[in-house]
Amino acid sequence: MEEQGKTQGIPRVKLGTQGLEVSKLGYGCMGLTGVYNSPVSDEVGISIIKDAFNKGITFFDTSNVYGPHTNEILVGKALKELPREKIQLATKFGIVSLEQTRLVINGRPEYVRACCEESLERLGVEYIDLYYQHRVDKTVPIEETIGELKKLVEEGKVKYIGLSEASPDTIRRAHAVHPIAAVQMEWSLWTRDIEEEIVPLCRELGIGIVPYCPLGSGFFGGRGVTESVPTNSFLASFPRFAGENLEKNKTLYARLENLAKKHHCTPSQLALAWILHQGDDVVPIPGTTRIKNLHDNIGSLKVKLTKEDLIEISNAVCEEEVAGSRNCGHFEQNDWRNANTPVA
Structure with missing residues (x-):
């Protein structure tokens, strides 16, 4: 893995070819304000973010819809206790609300600008390092949405533009308006559908890849296997964590667990190491509410895998x-996947 420098032992890499440099492992802040578990207190959330930074993580991911709004506020409080110039802050816009049967999405230029201004205020910062369109609004030409984001870059309010859960056609069209620095997609040992089209396209265009849910929404960390899924968790309604499906999937976890013993690490570390070894342009953002x-997760950076190891792990899961x-x-179906995806 080619390193671009280090912070507290964690490699720094170029995320895409537009100049954005981040820690090789990021931190997803969504879980701090609920979804997978009960939300943590501001004190606990701030301490986790600060600990992540002190261990070398400088790339933090949030969104205006997490909470909603409360996640950005929490991250903003943590940033006040950290050196802003050493942080790469990513946030998102586009999901208006999470209704019972569908996502409400808005990509209109005036909404883009309003969301950016509001996020800057909640986060207490003058600029956003990486600003993603969280989900693509199919009723608005992507050129119009990216056109407004381009203006925000020119005004210094945003440094780099990203897309989340976007189709190959959308990525190409967006990139033609303004260079896209990173694409955030679900990618883990049990969610691999981006490997055929999205990953090659990103590499063709020089776009970094940010996998969310790199531990399978916690499954490869033992969620649903060594520990139960909380009844109030968003995951309680996920088919992979329910009934016979979960029992079948436990077999996959057992295989990974056996391989982890071979590599002298935990199953979660092996699953993360597998993602980390997919390329220097791949920066996963696992989240957790526990310091342990x-x-x-940080320990996964020490796990070294050969090409043969990667094939063995892929075949096991x-x-x-x-x-x-x-x-x-x-x-409802989003821009990219035939099946709907969790919000991250």
């Missing part, structure tokens, strides 16, 4: 054997 898990769809059936 945070340190465990074969995507065709995964039981259950990834979605919970509550959201």
Whole structure:
């Protein structure tokens, strides 16, 4: 893995070819304000973010819809206690609300600008390092949405533009208006569908790849296997974590667990190491509300895998054997996936 410099032992890499440099491992802040578990207090959330920074993580990911709004406020409080110039802050716009049966999405230029101004205020910053369109609004030409983002870059309010869950056609069209620095997609051992089209396209265009849910929404960290899924968790409605599907998927976890013993690491570290070895342009953003898990995730950077190891791990957790769809059936189809995806 080619390193671009280090912070507290964590490699720094170029995320895409537009100049954005980040820690090789990021931190997803969404879980701090609920979704997978009960939200943590501001004190706990701030301490986790600060600990992540002190261990070398400088790339933090949030969104205006998490909470909603409360996640950005929490991250903003943590940033006040950290050196802003050493942080790469990513946030998102585009999801207006999470209704019972669908996502409400807005990509109109005036909405883009309003969201940016509001996020800057909640975060207490003068600029956003990486600003993603969280989900693509199919009723608005992508050129119009990116055109407004381009203006925000020119005004210094945004440094780099990103897309989340975008199709190959959308990525190409957006990139033609203004260079896209990064694309955020779900990618893990049991969600591999971006490998055929999205990953090659990003590499063709020089776009960085940010995998969310790199531990399979916690499954490869033991969620649903060594520990139960909380009844109030968003995951309780996910098919892969339910009934017979979960029992079948436990077999995949057992295989990974056996391989982890071979590599002298935990299953979650091996799953993260597998993602980290997919390329220098790949920066996963696992989230957690536990310091122990945070340190465990950082430890994945020390796990070294050969090409043969990567093939063995891929075969052990074969995507065709995964039981259950990834979605919970509550959201309409988005721009990229045929099946609906969790919000991240």
